[in-house]
Amino acid sequence: MNKDYMVNDIKNEMKACIDNMTEFNMFERRPRLEKWLDLLELLYDVEVETEESIMEPESDLEGNENYVGRVHLKLGGGTLGEERVFIPEKVLRLQNISEGDEVRATVVKRVYNNNHLKNIYSYELLEKATETVESERRVISYARVLSDGDYRSLYIEGEGDDGTLRIDLEDGTLGNLNVDEGDIVDYAYWQRDPSAGRVIWIHNIDGDNVLTPFDNMGETVEEHPERFLENIRLTVFGKGESVSDHVRAMTESGGDVVHIEEASEDDIESRMDGADLVLVYLNSVRPAEVKRIRDGVRRRNAEVLFIQDDDINNIFSAIRDKLEDGYYYDL
Numbered sequence: 001m002n003k004d005y006m007v008n009d010i011k012n013e014m015k016a017c018i019d020n021m022t023e024f025n026m027f028e029r030r031p032r033l034e035k036w037l038d039l040l041e042l043l044y045d046v047e048v049e050t051e052e053s054i055m056e057p058e059s060d061l062e063g064n065e066n067y068v069g070r071v072h073l074k075l076g077g078g079t080l081g082e083e084r085v086f087i088p089e090k091v092l093r094l095q096n097i098s099e100g101d102e103v104r105a106t107v108v109k110r111v112y113n114n115n116h117l118k119n120i121y122s123y124e125l126l127e128k129a130t131e132t133v134e135s136e137r138r139v140i141s142y143a144r145v146l147s148d149g150d151y152r153s154l155y156i157e158g159e160g161d162d163g164t165l166r167i168d169l170e171d172g173t174l175g176n177l178n179v180d181e182g183d184i185v186d187y188a189y190w191q192r193d194p195s196a197g198r199v200i201w202i203h204n205i206d207g208d209n210v211l212t213p214f215d216n217m218g219e220t221v222e223e224h225p226e227r228f229l230e231n232i233r234l235t236v237f238g239k240g241e242s243v244s245d246h247v248r249a250m251t252e253s254g255g256d257v258v259h260i261e262e263a264s265e266d267d268i269e270s271r272m273d274g275a276d277l278v279l280v281y282l283n284s285v286r287p288a289e290v291k292r293i294r295d296g297v298r299r300r301n302a303e304v305l306f307i308q309d310d311d312i313n314n315i316f317s318a319i320r321d322k323l324e325d326g327y328y329y330d331l
Contacts, residue, residue: 020206021192070101076198077092082087093201095123102125103125104126108122141283142184142186144184182208186200209305211305224316232256237263242310243281244314269296278293
């Protein structure tokens with residue numbers, strides 16, 4: 001277990017939480033900070049305890065013990081082959097691993113955990129599935145946590161196989177996650193029972209910078225001026241026919257648009273320089289790239305809009321709101 005990595009990761013999460021804190025949400029953020037502090041204290045205790053108990057057989061350190069197989073997704077994370085080696089959700093996201101992909105898991109060390117010997121693995125994606133492999137797991141991605149007025153009545157909305165779903169977030173769906181109103185989360189469920197799923201991820205992005213399909217439901221969207229993006233530079237990350245259509249509409253509205261369909265690390269860093277607004281189409285950008293874009297935006301203190309909506313009018317309305325808040329022009 002790499003304690004330094006875990007501590008630095010927690011520190012980065014705490015810093016991001018503090019950076020996004022305002023006078024309106026500071027009390028909502030407090031429980032999350034307290035939870036991270038509790039986790040740091042636990043890590044301190046584990047470090048003292050495991051230094052004497054870690055078993056590192058020479059064969060493990062040389063990477064001789066490994067498992068190769070196809071991935072089967074669980075509600076959170078997945079398992080590998082007949083050995084059912086567990087793959088954490090974070091690994092699935094960072095390596096873009098899906099149902100049926102071939103993965104190698106290599107034992108890098110063994111540790112004692114609650115008096116049981118536990119393998120610690122590194123993972124390598126060997127081959128993407130050549131055909132789409134059907135899975136019963138469904139995921140509502142980048143859903144906004146909402147409240148119906150009662151402090152404990154949190155819920156999300158999303159599109160399921162049979163239409164719009166409302167999922168009430170109760171203790172059983174949250175596990176040990178601390179979710180607040182306004183958070184952006186992913187919710188996984190089995191196709192046969194949407195209400196019995198669980199929140200599997202809390203995205204470290206400010207909910208004010210996310211546009212979902214449910215944000216403007218029932219509202220009349222104002223028409224935008226014909227050339228309202230004149231002299232505005234936009235950097236757009238995303239691919240697909242719908243994104244390309246939106247980019248053309250932005251250009252026709254006067255925008256100076258830089259469109260990145262396949263983003264390398266260098267592209268992510270260089271193409272954001274000088275942008276008045278960065279747009280990220282979440283459905284077509286891998287989670288690892290979303291994280292790099294998010295970090296790059298924060299370093300530049302730039303404006304960003306994460307898009308989970310296909311309606312160009314809603315997107316234009318959100319862009320205008322962003323530009324007005326940033327004083328780029330006076331409408």
